[in-house]
Amino acid sequence: MKRAHLALAFALALTALPLSAAPQDTRQRDDIAPLSIDKDDRAMNAARAEARRTLPAFLALLANPPEGTGGYAIKFPLEGWEHIWVNELEIDGKVIVGQLANYPEQDGYEIGQSVRVPISQITDWGYRSAKGVMQGHFTTRVLLTRIAPADAAQIRDDMGWSE
Template sequence: MRRLVVTLTLAAALFGGAPAFAQQDQPDRSGDPIIYYDDGHAEMNAAIEAAQKSAPVFLRLLAADRTVAQTGAVKIGFPHKDGEEYMWLVALKRDGDKLTGRLDNRPEHDVGYAEGDIVAFDADQIVDWYYNRDGRMYGSYTTRVMLPRLAPADADQLRALLSDKPLEDGRP
């Protein structure tokens, strides 16, 4: 069974440095929490599906809203020999159908990229997205699934930042 490697780097940006998550499966080499999920994990797969379904909303906002452009990020999968490692891209740029972002994680596996590299990707590769507005984080579908696997205090900090619903209009 393949395993999904899901990194929670967005927390580091929100907390002003890598938080000390006590119950993650392991930290990556930069100290960011990594949580492993089997590829058949129903809740994580549902979160990815919901994020993909709402990605066009995020991409429209990215093009039209300065706050989203400045604080937005997407998570995409990077295949490797044992499965897929999902990591965040920040500093997003869109030129027509061309999308790029800077890799905000240090890969655990050989995925052909290093932290800080600029990665070109297609919209259909997005498995999650987020942006911050007025102290609230929108999107972050996979992060919401990860909360029970984090130390209670760290999960509470993230819950305080997450919007009640992933989309600003209140839809799930």
């Protein structure tokens, strides 16, 4: 079975960040991440499909962020298998330029490293609304069903998601 790795650490760190904060040291949360996901995982594939379907609206917001919003981030498969968050985003044609927002599992990469992500490779997106509620994070929502309920409840609360 082929598996992909998804990092939940960034979602955890992002919940505690102010709207304009840079990546945080999330190593203390590595007991939760990475989670291995089968490539044919229906729930995760549906989440990615929803992220792709709604990506044009996210990109429009990223191009002209509404006042009070922040924490814009995307997720993509680094080297084709490790789905990782990127923040500090800028649109450069058909590419998003940003910084790795959590610790990569792969050698040769580090948090804060600049990357160029073709828009066609984005598998999730997220941002914090002016009301403080995380938007998007479709894959994060799936991952929350796969971790300890107390941890998931805390993350949902921090994300501003009601049960």
